[in-house]
Amino acid sequence: MPSEIETPQFRSDVRAELIRGQAQDSDVIWAARVSTSGEKSLDALDADAARSEGLIRYLMRDRHGTPFEHNSMTFYVQAPIFVFREFQRHRIGWSYNEESGRYRELAPVFYVPDESRPLVQVGKTGHYIFEPGTVEQHEVVARATRRAVSAAYEAYREMLDVGIAREVARGVLPVATYSSMYATCNARSLMSFLSLRVQSADARFPSSPQREIQLVAEQMEAQFARLMPITHKAFIDAGRVAP
Amino acid sequence: MPSEIETPQFRSDVRAELIRGQAQDSDVIWAARVSTSGEKSLDALDADAARSEGLIRYLMRDRHGTPFEHNSMTFYVQAPIFVFREFQRHRIGWSYNEESGRYRELAPVFYVPDESRPLVQVGKTGHYIFEPGTVEQHEVVARATRRAVSAAYEAYREMLDVGIAREVARGVLPVATYSSMYATCNARSLMSFLSLRVQSADARFPSSPQREIQLVAEQMEAQFARLMPITHKAFIDAGRVAP
């Protein structure tokens, strides 16, 4: 059976789409209020979160983390494998289901950096700074990536075509191959992820994420900010330290 | 400041109320389908779960657990402290916020077993069987419990009344004191809990939960069965083994 798509495609973007969000600022409030109110905390289910902004800010600042866990966000993420490798190192408060190279034939869609991607790193380990790179450098990256990736996909197809199992043939595919997954988290585990995967001038602690995962994280952060604006602002104002 | 409620109250029930459930059988399907479908799995968001019953049963039986994690259920639980002690030993996929004896004065509501509670255990460790107990035994339990608990609450009040901090005074309160909490989980972590905290003839592996936590678990299971009937049935049919 020949594959449907024979020609490698190249993309330079990543994507994180909110599929489902059961998450709002008031969730933090009823969860926290049970500490001091017992049975009456059920009244807080309809709390006006804006009036309780001070409580959320206090919980964030003093690292009372558990009230931020009673909510749920599911994202559909498309990104190269090398991004997923970093993403899935986040173990706690995260659930993943990803496309499988054992169960399906992988589509020939590959990541290649575009001109906006800084190519040259200077400085020492852990404190790199990136510079744009010359036109020539961008040309080398585009050309070398396309050539190698096309050769890899050709080898993958050749093996499949003679009946080799997908899980064996996929060995040649590059970590630039796109994959897709559902990732479910809560506001606390998401803030922990964001604190490490977004480099920001607001951050109290430095972090140096790879650009491609930061682009995923930024899309997730925008959705989070929309669902839970008071919580998100408190996170920013606390120097992006997850509670 | 004298407390509002001065007289101890006694209850024999426990309660687990579903506060929020973002959980349905079709969640399992789209999460699983991403393995084999990649981008097209978004179509499965509106899948007819009934048509996919076979997939859910296969995942359960072969212990593919992660597709059961992309959902969220929050329960409001009222039960004695000794139940919460067992409950909170479940670490993974569970979030808790509980009433605090440091931040609030605890209400004098206490658990006392009623006549339906078997009192006498026979057999050896790990394989106990419970027998009802005689009328006299029930009387001893009711009387001894009420007397001791009332004395404890009196001591608690006495300490509070002379200005002792709540966190110190509470030391005398019994583990039969009611507490309340929000507990958030997903279908996978809930099934793991149910497999250990409900004794059932359907179970492939034996378990011997204390009756009071089983009563909490049964209420949670009923809500779970209502939200995710196909998943719940697959769990039962797989011998109550969590995937």
Next chain:
Amino acid sequence: MPSEIETPQFRSDVRAELIRGQAQDSDVIWAARVSTSGEKSLDALDADAARSEGLIRYLMRDRHGTPFEHNSMTFYVQAPIFVFREFQRHRIGWSYNEESGRYRELAPVFYVPDESRPLVQVGKTGHYIFEPGTVEQHEVVARATRRAVSAAYEAYREMLDVGIAREVARGVLPVATYSSMYATCNARSLMSFLSLRVQSADARFPSSPQREIQLVAEQMEAQFARLMPITHKAFIDAGRVAP
């Protein structure tokens, strides 16, 4: 069968004893070095940790947490139940096995605060300050606690003596009853615990643990400091922020 110990005993101490520690500063180094060295990181197994102090301090400060996880410490803890209730809320990187009131008859050993325990809290929620309390207040606490606890134990014994199951009878026992457990963690999960359960002038983020759990935590911290002095110092110098 009458219990061996009939008379309630009172203690005012808590105890955390290091049972086993497979944890040393050099563990952090080889774990971290694999990032940059690949196969050659095995050479680092015998690394001179002192020469690598800078690396440990960098990892701590920039919150590279995983290299602090490849080690193991087991503590035997004796403390009142109300301490264990707080302790066992730490879910990640912690393993617990505790004495069971279902499987054994609990010994009548109870916590009563001694004169060194401040009794009076002033200030508002989340920012309490404790003051010593008067002689009279200490007398009330000692007397009320002993009286209530003795009554509770008497009720417990009375129920056991007529054949009531331990798991039922224990309901009357106070949260001041001592229990014991083994708790196993790693340096990272321990530092997370310490950051919340020890109030310290060195801390970058405030915390307000109950005194009794702080006394447990301090004993654990002393053992940790002995096993991993460079790591511990880096933790202090980073403002007691767990990586």
Next chain:
Amino acid sequence: MPSEIETPQFRSDVRAELIRGQAQDSDVIWAARVSTSGEKSLDALDADAARSEGLIRYLMRDRHGTPFEHNSMTFYVQAPIFVFREFQRHRIGWSYNEESGRYRELAPVFYVPDESRPLVQVGKTGHYIFEPGTVEQHEVVARATRRAVSAAYEAYREMLDVGIAREVARGVLPVATYSSMYATCNARSLMSFLSLRVQSADARFPSSPQREIQLVAEQMEAQFARLMPITHKAFIDAGRVAP
């Protein structure tokens, strides 16, 4: 700076080496005994595990999992990236530190299946059976893999040589590239891993791991069986169901 190793190397093996094991059968016993013995459980620290075989078997069979957590094993693993992708999906009770393609230039060592690797899968999803493959198929795999991988490495080197950052250049490298990591677990999390990553006739529940991760798992299992022979035998006899 030209790399030290310019020529791609090919391997067909994987490797899991026990670096440190603080794990023995008696650990299970003292952890379990605290349930029934309280303070006296410290005596069990020197327990003769053989005499307590029945206890270990009971705990395994009835899924009392926590006593199997108070121990620690660290492995140094070398395997292709596609194996690490599966391995690191195990979140709970596992700690990882892996070689970084951002912090170091990756060595050109790649996985290619040898003749012992079955190449052809028959049957349907989730129930594949593998057949050896013909000589011609093995030749296609060897040739296509070597050719594609060499082209990828050439592209990687070309980019590095003109000053492109490692994290950008690595995109072309295949998932067959070897990586290395330290992985730390305990007996419980290891058994959970083994139950899914080793296909065995002894298993009560079926599993279909990819052969390459099974080869890693088998090496880990052999070390585990050596350190904790009674626990391992109880695991086998319980149908390889992790407690």
